[in-house]
Amino acid sequence: MKFVDSASIFVQAGEGGRGCVSFRREKFVPKGGPDGGDGGDGGNVWLRTNSHLTTLLDFKYRKKYLAPRGSHGQGSRKSGRKGADIYIDVPCGTLVRNAATQEVLADLTGEGEEVMIARGGHGGRGNQHFATSTNQAPRRSEPGWKGEELLLDMELKLMADVGLVGFPNAGKSTLISVLSAARPKIADYPFTTLVPNLGIVRYEEYKSFVMADIPGIIEGAAEGRGLGLQFLRHIERTKILAVLVSADSEDPEAEYNMLLGELEKFGRGLNEKPRILVVTKMDIAPEDFTLPSPGDGVHVLAISSVAGKGLKELKDELWREVSMRDRPEESPLPECDGDAVTP
Ligand SMILES: Nc1nc2c(ncn2[C@@H]2O[C@H](COP(=O)(O)OP(=O)(O)OP(=O)(O)O)[C@@H](O)[C@H]2O)c(=O)[nH]1
Ligand SMILES: [Mg+2]
Incomplete structure (x- = not known):
């Protein structure tokens, strides 16, 4: 007989870091150009199978999984660091659906399979990218993009x-x-x-x-x-x-x-x-x-x-x-x- 074990979790990929507004400041260089670095991308959320797991029981206790954001850009064209990816271990045989649409997102059967389930947001561009011939000192940068977030319904057929x-x-x-x-x-x-x-x-x-x-x-x-x-x-x-x-x-x-x-x-x-x-x-x-x-x-x-x-x-x-x-x-x-x- 097959029994069904199920769980719902919320996953959120990291937000991208903010682009930076900054200008080069050095001695004897009165008006340095824009040098604001880009924000780092947010961390992605992955699901991966782990054959040591046999149930979805762990998800009854922990229901929220958030990947870290990317760090913000800095002056001197320094890009922010990318947020680390997070991996959620699931048992082999886990079927994953988008809870809102019931669309099947992944059917993880084999050992060691992994799938990215929510992509981290891009980092925003720093003001170094916005200089034009008419605007040499742009004060503009982009915010980071939001990471994907969704509610997952997971199902495992248990024997x-x-x-x-x-x-x-x-x-x-x-x-x-x-x-x-x-x-x-x-x-x-x-x-x-x-x-x-x-x-x-x-x-x-x-x-x-x-x-x-x-x-x-x-x-x-x-x-x-x-x-x-x-x-x-x-x-x-x-x-x-x-x-x-x-x-x-x-x-x-x-x-x-x-x-x-x-x-x-x-x-x-x-x-x-x-x-x-x-x-x-x-x-x-x-x-x-x-x-x-x-x-x-x-x-x-x-x-x-x-x-x-x-x-x-x-x-x-x-x-x-x-x-x-x-x-x-x-x-x-x-x-x-x-x-x-x-x-
Ligand atoms: N004293 C004592 N009574 C027990 C123990 N285990 C079960 N019982 C009692 O035995 C009776 C039957 O228990 P169940 O667990 O319903 O038995 P079952 O095997 O599932 O029975 P069916 O579903 O009818 O097949 C109940 O009144 C329980 O309280 C035990 O360790 N000690
Ligand atoms: Mg009984």
Whole structure:
């Protein structure tokens, strides 16, 4: 499933520096000619892709990007310095539109692509350019030109890196709500989640990954029971699945195996996808609770979203898995696709 992440920012290129009005003044040269230098051009604003970025999240915090102006011209024909260009890093796959016209200005897909999105204003000419045969002492110069400014709408199609799979009530939505800014509905009845939710999980300063919370899976899902099946497709291209089982489940291991069975019946590689087992609600685990051991080298993590336990370890583990894997290829849809569901 593709999710769309979007952000709007304001960019303004630098204004050009003012041209200078000045006359040569030297000893023994009573009436020197005009020597006012030109203003420097304003800085340009560029967008460039950075493959370390995966979301537009940073633009939720900073929305204004201004390039510096050019400096003013000076006497002795000294031109002003050009304002420095600024570069705004965006993730690969960012589509950029002019917010006012919705015209597509850039479609930045590849690594290291850059595009100038707002041009700095020209510097104004100094009075040295305005001397004529009849006016040898022009007092005229130009102001700097304004830099371009515009509002940009940016859009990024996101793919989930991590898919959460579990029975209804396993705590999937609660987990995504504590790890990301997503605020899905949470309730103590099954099938609270009816459509997938997406959350961007921040990891350390510049890293993040995308998590998808889908409706709960129940036994027989692969035959169309419940809601989960139609959404399993949305986690097909995730890099890893986190299978969630609640610590207050009657038999966590059996629950895990049943979920796996449903993934296997659904097919399309879901059961072969890397996965971890996450035991949730450890704060209400029975006293004699022992962690299930799924075998197959599958890691088991114990967490409590409510008590905030084990979340750091979970993020570490997920990041490790997500960052070392490529996204699986899209597999062709089966001839008769099983979207018809009877809840
Ligand atoms: N004690 C405790 N309760 C939790 C924890 N995580 C979730 N819950 C509770 O479990 C119930 C179900 O949580 P949800 O996050 O809605 O579960 P879900 O897996 O998204 O459920 P569906 O959307 O129905 O599939 C809610 O009442 C939550 O408050 C936890 O760590 N500890
Ligand atoms: Mg839910």
